[in-house]
Amino acid sequence: MTNRNTVTWNSMISALAKNNKINDARSLFDEMPLRNLVSWNTMIAGYLHNDQVGEALKLFEVMPQRDPFTWTLVITCYTRSREIEKARRVFDGLPQEKRKPACWNAMIAGYLKKGMIEEARRLFDEMPVKDLVSWNSMLACYTQNEEMNMGLKFFVEMGERDVVSWNLMLHGLVQINDMDGALCFFRRIPNPNVVSWVTILSGYAKVGRIVEARGLFDRMPERNVVSWNAMIASYIRNNQVDEAARLFMEMPDRNPASWTAMVNGYVRCGKLDKARELLDQMPYKNVSAQTAMIYGYVQNMRMDEAREIFDGIGSRDVLCWNTMLAGYSQSDRMDEAIQLFKQMNTMNLVTWNTMITGFAQKGQMNEALEILEKMGERNIVSWNSIISGFTQNGLYINALEHFLLMARDGKKPVQSTFASGLSCCANLAALRVGIQIHHLTVKSGYVNDLYVGNALITMYSKCGRISSADQVFNDLDGIDIISWNSLIFGYALNGYGREAIELFQEMEEKGLDPDQVTFVGVLSACSHAGLIDQGLGLFKSMTVEPVAEHYACIVDLLGRAGRLKEAYQLMLGMPDKCNHPGTWGALLGACRVHRNIELGKLAAEKLFELEPRSTSNYVLLSNIQAEAGRWKEVERVRVLMKERGVEKQPGCSWLEAKNGVHSFFSHNSKESNMADICDVLRVLTAHMKNTRYMLDINLFLLDYE
Secondary structure: OOOOOHHHHHHHHHHHHHOOOHHHHHHHHHHOOOOOHHHHHHHHHHHHHOOOHHHHHHHHHOOOOOOHHHHHHHHHHHHHOOOHHHHHHHHHHOOHHHOOHHHHHHHHHHHHHHOOHHHHHHHHHHOOOOOHHHHHHHHHHHHHOOOHHHHHHHHHHOOOOOHHHHHHHHHHHHHOOOHHHHHHHHHHOOOOOHHHHHHHHHHHHHOOOHHHHHHHHHHOOOOOHHHHHHHHHHHHHOOOHHHHHHHHHHOOOOOHHHHHHHHHHHHHOOOHHHHHHHHHHOOOOOHHHHHHHHHHHHHOOOHHHHHHHHHOOOOOOHHHHHHHHHHHHHOOOHHHHHHHHHHOOOOOHHHHHHHHHHHHHOOOHHHHHHHHHHOOOOOHHHHHHHHHHHHHOOOHHHHHHHHHHHHHOOOOOOHHHHHHHHHHHHHHOOHHHHHHHHHHHHHHOOOOOHHHHHHHHHHHHHOOOHHHHHHHHHHOOOOOHHHHHHHHHHHHHOOOHHHHHHHHHHHHHOOOOOOHHHHHHHHHHHHHHOOHHHHHHHHHOOOOOOOHHHHHHHHHHHHHOOOHHHHHHHHHOOOHHHOOHHHHHHHHHHHHHHOOHHHHHHHHHHHHHHOOOOHHHHHHHHHHHHHOOOHHHHHHHHHHHHHOOOOOOOOEEEEEEOOEEEEEEOOOOOOOOHHHHHHHHHHHHHHHHHOOOOOOHHHOOOOOO
């Protein structure tokens, strides 16, 4: 263009920004020989359109002059980034004459985003002059927050309405799945537009009434590309991708959203080759379609193909980066995830949380903590990720510490937080802390949540409070198979074998089918209570195919009764897939109790093949040999451990005191009160000797450290 003026420059900046070429728009803005107020406002609006609020605010700070539209933009910047207090300060600082309706409307829209309906209504009532946008903004506060009774009342009060007003009410009814009410309302709209038709059509698809949705589509007086896309999306939502494909082929015109919907549809139903074929056919590829393809590859662990798509994208958004990052994290390729993370210019909470989860899954909790500490803002997902990470890696005390730190950060625990905390208490047998968390679930309103309730049953069971576990079970509404299994395991763990069998029978009487976990629990109960005949009978009558855990329970059951040969014969006849360390471990443990050296040696050798670096197997065999006085064999096991690089982990125990849980490791003198602790232990040992309490030296494992 040879004759450029400020208007043409501004038009080009606006066009580039609207087409998501914000960097090109900024380059053009920087090249302008002369800028006016419109230039600055256009560039700020462009940043807002591309969700780059930070850049918009930076530009606002250096503007030479501002007008009411500028102030509307900056209020929108703050509300878009959910900084409602800053937006209100800007609004309150404006002189009355500069508070145009657009400023008021932007502020009301900000309250809408935060769900602050009362504040929005107060501001609306204070407005000196209200336009139709103001009325619609306030109506949206009600309808988008599912306050449909208030919305209807407000709608009736409106002196003037347009199709936007009607569509807001229609959308609100669809959102609460009141399709009969929505259809009645739709029929009352004086002049429904395409948005009206698409809203009601999408509503039918949302509740699975796809035939009625298609009927509406066929009756539409005017169909544009948006309507076609809505119908395609409806088929995809209801897993009818072939119908969607047929409609896609019939479309007179397609836009990028049409192609993206179909790519996403094929990805959702697992037809990745079809999705890729369609993506390759797209005349103009967009980041949404490419991200959908990446997501499909990520879900199927095809990371190299995902990376190929990713590398071919010219302008990536944060969702695209996060999808790739999640793929590397989930496929245990954290080195590549870290490299990608370091390249990112724009990050959001999902980015940081993905990295925390990835490190936690790999057991790198120090790195996960480092990410948490670097985060400017943390949400409940951030805290849940770090707490569950500690829990999954057996660092229960650290998990409970961060449970408390989360509360100090002002975040309230949710179901998964409580479940992780209770799991830690269960594994530490920290009853007092578990009871405190139970009280907190009551205060938080989660005590009747099934997920939390099942965690409470497990916690009380593992802490020896089976009566409390039973009470939680009885108080829960809508108990599921996990609830039954948790209580059966609780009875088993606490030696109530007959009660476990009775509960199992009650469960069957109520029409619930036991699963593999149920049978592990009830067989374990028989083993712990010495109910040999009942256990064998249940094993033979199992309605599910036995797996390794079931065989391990029966081997343990027979082993406790001294029927080692019978246990061994059972193992010889079990399927290869049940050839599991747990089964052979049960036999080895029984051999130690009944001092069957030869069979114990055979079991140990098998375990060395299955898990060559497991310390406990070597130590248990060594103990069997030591008890028989076979010291050369003890030395042979010790040499074998050294050759294979197997090191005995230091022993660890926990003590609950003063509302806290303290851990102690063998050969660790770093505890500040260790001298006092040792003094108390000496007194207790002397007291045990005085009461003629005899220690069984055979119960102590040999120390190879």
